[in-house]
Amino acid sequence: MREEVVLRSLLLIDADANERRQLSAIASRAGWSTVGASCDETAAAILQGPHGREVRAAVLSSWDAENGPALIAALRRCRSTLPIIALADAGSIAQAVDAMRAGASDFLAKPVAPERLLDALAAHADRRRAAGELAPISEKIAPELMLDQLVGSAPAFRAALAVAAKAARNRLPILIVGEPGSGKETFARSIHHASLRAKNQIVKVDCKSVAANIIDSELFGHMPGAFPGAFAERVGRIVEADGGTLLLDEVGSLPQETQEKLDRVLATGEVRPVGCNGSNSVDIRLIATSSRPLPGDFLPSLAERISATTVTLPPLRERSGDIPTLARHLLGRFAEEPGMRPLSIGNDALAILMRYGWPGNVRQLAGVLFRAALQSDGNSLTANEFPHIAIQSRFSGRRSDASPDIGKLSTDAAMAGAPGVTLYRQDGHLRSLEEIEADIIRLAIGHYRGRMTEVARRLGIGRSTLYRKLGELGIDTAA
Numbered sequence: 055m056r057e058e059v060v061l062r063s064l065l066l067i068d069a070d071a072n073e074r075r076q077l078s079a080i081a082s083r084a085g086w087s088t089v090g091a092s093c094d095e096t097a098a099a100i101l102q103g104p105h106g107r108e109v110r111a112a113v114l115s116s117w118d119a120e121n122g123p124a125l126i127a128a129l130r131r132c133r134s135t136l137p138i139i140a141l142a143d144a145g146s147i148a149q150a151v152d153a154m155r156a157g158a159s160d161f162l163a164k165p166v167a168p169e170r171l172l173d174a175l176a177a178h179a180d181r182r183r184a185a186g187e188l189a190p191i192s193e194k195i196a197p198e199l200m201l202d203q204l205v206g207s208a209p210a211f212r213a214a215l216a217v218a219a220k221a222a223r224n225r226l227p228i229l230i231v232g233e234p235g236s237g238k239e240t241f242a243r244s245i246h247h248a249s250l251r252a253k254n255q256i257v258k259v260d261c262k263s264v265a266a267n268i269i270d271s272e273l274f275g276h277m278p279g280a281f282p283g284a285f286a287e288r289v290g291r292i293v294e295a296d297g298g299t300l301l302l303d304e305v306g307s308l309p310q311e312t313q314e315k316l317d318r319v320l321a322t323g324e325v326r327p328v329g330c331n332g333s334n335s336v337d338i339r340l341i342a343t344s345s346r347p348l349p350g351d352f353l354p355s356l357a358e359r360i361s362a363t364t365v366t367l368p369p370l371r372e373r374s375g376d377i378p379t380l381a382r383h384l385l386g387r388f389a390e391e392p393g394m395r396p397l398s399i400g401n402d403a404l405a406i407l408m409r410y411g412w413p414g415n416v417r418q419l420a421g422v423l424f425r426a427a428l429q430s431d432g433n434s435l436t437a438n439e440f441p442h443i444a445i446q447s448r449f450s451g452r453r454s455d456a457s458p459d460i461g462k463l464s465t466d467a468a469m470a471g472a473p474g475v476t477l478y479r480q481d482g483h484l485r486s487l488e489e490i491e492a493d494i495i496r497l498a499i500g501h502y503r504g505r506m507t508e509v510a511r512r513l514g515i516g517r518s519t520l521y522r523k524l525g526e527l528g529i530d531t532a533a
C-alpha cells in the first residue's frame with residue numbers, strides 16, 4: 055500500500071491554493087497523492103527534503119513566461135529527469151513552445167480535461183510507458199479539416215471517408231468508432247462542416263468527463279430550483295446545438311437514465327429541461343463517438359438509432375502506409391505556428407515510425423513529431439530524433455536500411471495495410487522460408503506488442519509451437 059503512494063506522489067506548484075486543490079482532486083482520482091507548493095523556493099525545498107525522491111512528477115498550473123523558465127531551471131537543478139507538466143490558458147501556441155523550450159516535459163491548455171491531465175501524467179511518470187508518447191501537446195495545433203483534407207489513402211480509411219461523406223448530406227445520427235486518437239472528433243467536425251448545418255454551431259460534450267449527477271443538466275438544461283444549488287435557469291447543450299450538430303464524445307459513458315432521455319429527444323425532437331414540465335423543440339444532428347463498440351448494456355433503441363450509420367476508423371497501425379503523408383502534413387501544421395519552422399523528415403525516420411504500433415494513434419504521432427520538431431536543430435528529422443520509438447519498433451519485419459525507397463515502402467505498406475515482410479534479398483534472390491518466417495513472427499510480436507497468446511492466435515499456431523519456433527529461429531523476445 056505504501057509502495058503505491060510513494061510511486062505516485064505529485065508536486066503541484068501554484069500561488070493559488072484553489073488551483074492546487076482542484077488539481078489535487080483530479081490527480082487523486084488516478085491514485086496520486088499530492089503535495090502543494092506556492093512558490094519555487096517551497097517546491098525546491100520539497101524536492102530536496104526527506105521525501106523528495108517520492109515525487110514522481112510536477113505540475114506548474116499557471117505557466118508564466120516571465121518566471122516559468124527560472125522555476126523549471128530550479129526544479130531541474132534538484133531533479134534533472136523530473137517530468138514537469140506546464141498548464142496555461144488556451145490560445146497561445148507560443149506559450150507551449152516557450153514552456154517546452156524552457157524544459158517542460160509537456161504543456162496542456164486550460165481548462166484541462168481531467169482525462170487529458172491524467173493521461174499526460176501517466177505517460178510521463180509511468181516508466182513502463184515511453185516518455186511523453188501519449189501526451190497531447192500538439193492538440194492545440196489542430197485546425198478544422200474538410201473531409202477531403204483528412205489524410206489517408208488506406209482502403210479502410212477511404213471506406214470510412216466514403217461513409218462520412220455520404221452521411222454528411224442527411225441529418226440522421228452518426229456513430230464514429232475508433233481507438234483513442236484515431237481521428238473521431240476530427241471526422242465529426244469535418245462531417246459537420248460538409249453538412250447543410252455548417253453555418254450553425256457544433257457543440258461538443260465529453261460524456262466521460264461530466265459527472266453522472268450533472269450530465270442531465272448539462273445536456274437538457276435545468277430550471278431554477280430543480281435541485282439543490284440550481285439557482286438560475288440553465289440552457290442545456292442540446293438547445294445550444296439547435297440548428298447545428300451535437301457531438302457526444304464517448305457516448306457509451308452516458309448513464310442509463312440519460313440514454314433514455316436522449317433517445318426520447320431523438321425520437322420526438324423535444325427537450326425537457328430538468329425540473330420543467332414543458333419542453334422545447336430542437337433540430338439537431340447527433341454525432342456520437344466511441345473508442346470501443348457500444349457496451350452490451352447500452353439502451354438498445356438508442357444504439358439502433360445512433361449506429362444506423364457507423365463510421366469505423368482503422369487504427370494507425372493498420373494503415374502505416376499513411377504515416378509518411380500524415381507525418382509531412384503534421385509537420386506542415388506545426389511549421390505555421392509562431393516559433394516553429396518548416397522541417398522535412400528523412401526516410402530512416404519514416405521507416406521507424408512506420409514500424410511502430412501507435413497505441414495512441416494519430417494524436418500520439420502528432421505528439422511525437424511535435425516534440426521531435428521542437429528539439430531538432432537541423433532542417434530534416436532523422437531516426438536519431440525518435441529514440442523511444444526506435445526502441446519499441448525493434449521487432450520489425452523490415453529493416454529500414456533494406457528499404458531505402460520510402461515511396462515504394464509506403465505504397466507497399468498501404469496496400470498490405472501494415473508494414474510488410476520483404477521476400478527478396480538485396481541481391482534480388484528470394485530469402486529462405488526460415489528467414490521469412492522469423493520476420494513474420496517478429497512482425498507479429500511487434501504488432502501485438504508482445505502479447506504472445508494473441509500472436510499465436512493470429513498466426514494460427516498454438517502457443518507451444520510459437521515458443522518452439524522462437525527457440526529454433528533464434529528470436530529473442532527480450533531483445
Ligand SMILES: Nc1ncnc2c1ncn2[C@@H]1O[C@H](COP(=O)(O)OP(=O)(O)OP(=O)(O)O)[C@@H](O)[C@H]1O
Nearest residue numbers: 196204205206233234235236237238239240416417
Ligand atoms: N486523418 C487525419 N488527418 C489529419 N489529422 C488527423 C487525422 N486524424 C486525426 N488527426 C489529428 O490527430 C489528432 C487526434 O484526433 P482526434 O482528436 O480527432 O482523435 P479522437 O479519436 O477523437 O481522440 P479521442 O478518442 O482521444 O477523443 C488531432 O490533432 C487531429 O487533427
